[in-house]
Amino acid sequence: MGLRFQGTVYPCTIGKTGITSHKMEGDGATPRGTHRIVGMLYRPDRMARPTDWAKPIGPLDLWSDDVNDRDYNKLVRAPYPHRHEQLRRAGPLYDLIILTDWNWPYAVKGRGSAIFIHQYRRPGFPTEGCIGLSRRHLHRIAPRIKHHTRLIIA
Template identity: 40%
Template sequence: MTQKNEIYVSADGTLRWQGKTYPCALGKGGVVEDKTEGDGATPTGRYRLKRVLYRADKMTRPECALNVTEINATDGWCDDPTHPAYNTQVTLPFAASHEELRRTDNIYDIIVVMSHNDNPPVPYKGSAVFFHLARDGFTPTQGCVAITEEAMRDILKTVTDDTYMVISL
C-alpha cells in the first residue's frame, strides 16, 4: 500500500511521488541491501528527507517545507570511514577524505540530505547518499538517487518534514 508521505524508488530507475512517475539515476553498483563505502551502490531502505542544500550563486532557492541552506565554498562531506566525522557535513579545508559540495558540475546544485547511515554513522556502511540532480542522460551515480531539476523542484514543493524515500529492489 502506498503511504502519503513516501517517495518510492525502484531499482528499474523510476521514482513515484503523489501519483507522478519520474525517471531517476541510481548507483553504478545497482541497488543493494548491504551498502558498503565505495561500492557505488544505492542502498535499499526507508530514509527521512532531512534538509535541502542548494547553490544560491547558480539558482533560486527551492520552494520547500524542509530547512533549506545555501552551499558555500567551504562545505564538504566526510567520506572517510575511519574519521569521527564520517558521513557528516564538514568545513573545508578538511584533512580527511571528503567530497566538496560546491562542485563544478550541476549535480549538487540541489542536494536533499537523507537519513541514510546517520544515527549514528556506522563506519564503512556508506556516506553521502543524497537525493540530488541527475547528469544528462541519467548516467549512474556513486550510490545516490538523482532526478532532473524540474522534477526535484516539483517534488520539493510538496514534501514535509515527515516525508521518507523508500528504495527497493
Template identity: 35%
Template sequence: MANGADKISDSDPKQLVFVIQEPNQTRGRIHFYELIDGEWVENLPSFLVSIGQTGMISSSLKQEGDGKTPTGDYPVLRVFGYDENPTLGFPYHRITKDDYWVDDVKSKYYNLHIKHKSKSKSIHPLLRADGFYRLMIVIEYNTVNPEKGRGSMIFIHPWEDLTKPTFGCIGVPFEKLKEMVFWLKFEKNPRIFISENKSEDNVTP
C-alpha cells in the same frame, strides 16, 4: 486507494516518496503520494531516475565504495542548494565554499556535513564549479552515529543523462528535482522508500 484517515497520527508521514528499481536496470521509477482528506493521492507524475552503477542492496549490507544504492525507509529532513531557498518552508541549507562532506572511513567526520576543511583524506567540497550539488536532498542513510565503512554521501541530486548510473545516489533531472523540492512539506513528515521490489502493489501506501 485505501482510506487511511483513522490510522494517521500527527507524527505519521503524510507525504511518501517511492523509488522502485526497474527490472535488471541501473534505473528506477520515482512515485509521489500525499495524504489529502484521508486518501493517499499520487499528486506528482512518476518519472525515471538513475540509481547506483551496481544496482541496489539492503542497507544492512551496504559498504563504502560498492556503487550500490541502499534500500530502506528514510525520513526526508534536509535540502541543500546553491541558490536562495527554493522550498516552501522546508529546512534548507545554502551551500558556500565552507561546506564539505567526508567519506574517509578513518575520519571522525565520516559521512557528516562539516563547515570547515578537515585533514581527512577524502573530503568533498559541496560548492563545485560544475554545479553538481546545486540542489540536493539528503537521504538519511548512515547519517546518525555513522558506522564507518557502511557507506556515505547518499543524496538525491541533479543527473541529466539517465542512461548513465550513479555511484549509489539517486540521480534526477534538475527541473524534476526542483519540482520535487517544491512539493515537499516538512510538516507532513515526508519519508522515502527505496526498494528493489518490482510489484506495483507495493508502490502505493
C-alpha cells in the same frame, strides 16, 4: 520504474552497481530500505531557496566520506584534511541536494555515506549510490517535499 512522488513517477537513476541490502562505502550501490528526508541544501548563487528549511551551500562546505574520521558521513567545512566530497561544484550536479538519513546521524564506519537525491549527469547515467533526477524534476519536487518524507527503495 522511477521515483514516485505525490502520484507522479519521475525517471531517475541509481547507483552504478544497482540496489543492495548490504551497503558499503565506495561500492557504488543504492541502499535498499525506507529512508527519511532529513535536510536540503542548495546553491544560493544559482537558484532561489526551494523551501524555508533548505540550507545554503557555502564555498567551504564538504561532506566527509572518510571512514577513519570522527565526522564520517557529516557536513564538514574546509580546510578539512580527511577524504571528502566537495558540495559546491563547478557543474550543476549538487546545486540542489535532498539529504536522506542513510547511516545518519550515528554513522556506522564503512556502511556508506551521503545518499543524496540530486541532479543526474544525464538520463540513464548511474550515480555513485545516490538517486539522480533531471534538474526540472528535482526542482519540481523540492518545494513540495517535507522533512521526514519517506524514500522507499525496494
